[in-house]
Amino acid sequence: MKHSLFFRFFVIRFSLLRFGLPIFSVLIFTFASTSVQACTKEDPTCVQVRVNNVKNQPLANMVVYLEPLANQAVPQQNKTVEISQHSKSFIPYISVSQKSAKVNFVNKDDITHHIYSADSENKFSFKIRSGETDSSAHFNHAAEIAMGCNIHDWMSGYLLVVNTPYFAKTDLQGVASFTLNELGKYRVVVWHPQMRAKNNRMIIEKKLSNTEITTFTLQKAMDDIPVQKSDDFDFISDY
Numbered sequence: 001m002k003h004s005l006f007f008r009f010f011v012i013r014f015s016l017l018r019f020g021l022p023i024f025s026v027l028i029f030t031f032a033s034t035s036v037q038a039c040t041k042e043d044p045t046c047v048q049v050r051v052n053n054v055k056n057q058p059l060a061n062m063v064v065y066l067e068p069l070a071n072q073a074v075p076q077q078n079k080t081v082e083i084s085q086h087s088k089s090f091i092p093y094i095s096v097s098q099k100s101a102k103v104n105f106v107n108k109d110d111i112t113h114h115i116y117s118a119d120s121e122n123k124f125s126f127k128i129r130s131g132e133t134d135s136s137a138h139f140n141h142a143a144e145i146a147m148g149c150n151i152h153d154w155m156s157g158y159l160l161v162v163n164t165p166y167f168a169k170t171d172l173q174g175v176a177s178f179t180l181n182e183l184g185k186y187r188v189v190v191w192h193p194q195m196r197a198k199n200n201r202m203i204i205e206k207k208l209s210n211t212e213i214t215t216f217t218l219q220k221a222m223d224d225i226p227v228q229k230s231d232d233f234d235f236i237s238d239y
Contacts, residue, residue, distance in 0.1 A: 045180045047208045050215040051170050051190050053222070058174025063096055063160055063191045065167035069205060070184035077101055077165040083147075083157065085113045085128065089228035090147060090157025094193070096167045097159060099142055105134045114150035119143055122161065125150075144193065144200070154230050158193050175213070183208055190216050194223040 051062045068074055077098045084091040086108040097103055107113055107128045115134075116125035122145050124137040139145070139161045149155040160167075166186075168176040190202040195218070202216045 044210055045183055046210050047178050047180060048213045049176045049188060050213050051174045052215065052217045054218050054220060056217060060170055060172050060174060062170045063094060063167065064170060064176040065162045065164055065189050066178060067164050067187040069187055072182040072184050075165050075181065080104055082106055083159065084108050088152045088155060090155060093157050093225060095159045097139060097161050098165050099161050099163060100140055102135055103137060103139060107132050112151065115147060116150055117145050117147050119145045155228055156226050160191060188214055194225055196220040196223060
């Protein structure tokens with residue numbers, strides 16, 4: 001059944017204001033003694049994290065980040081994060097940035113977008129015309145930032161801002177790899193906005209090494225990622 005534009009507008013605005021599902025799950029953590037090619041004895045500070053779904057199959061595009069717990073040095077990443085608006089969608093759906101890093105919003109469509117977030121500490125709102133780049137939004141607080149477009153209300157995406165430079169998304173094998181400045185105890189976090197767990201996260205604190213893979217297995221299936229496409233006549237396509 002198709003919903004009215006007003007109804008979909010209300011639903012998306014509500015979802016953008018919530019930052020976690022009220023669903024709790026028991027998490028399974030296993031620690032394998034084997035490692036894969038990216039981590040070798042010649043690479044002593046490389047560590048890996050694997051994420052599996054409820055059927056024990058690898059999950060790709062899950063965000064993994066490591067927070068030092070033993071006074072390890074935490075460098076600041078200088079990499080610029082690019083969030084594109086393309087085909088009236090956020091590309092990628094999930095972006096990750098260390099706080100204070102530069103974030104560019106790049107409109108690759110031939111129409112105007114009005115990008116916004118209602119996050120209290122990282123809120124922003126601006127219009128971005130075709131072919132423009134906007135880097136005026138500054139993200140100095142760790143948060144998961146839900147984003148939308150005031151013109152195309154079906155558009156949705158997330159920017160996860162973290163306090164650490166050690167973040168990655170899992171590959172097709174469900175593995176995220178990190179080369180650390182120092183080994184030691186870390187808080188290992190797996191996050192995805194569609195994860196059915198407390199605050200959309202799985203967390204464990206552990207002393208990491210390159211001789212074992214830390215594996216997380218979900219206890220519940222993931223929610224569906226929303227489709228970034230209007231199912232009604234797009235009368236604002238030429239805005």
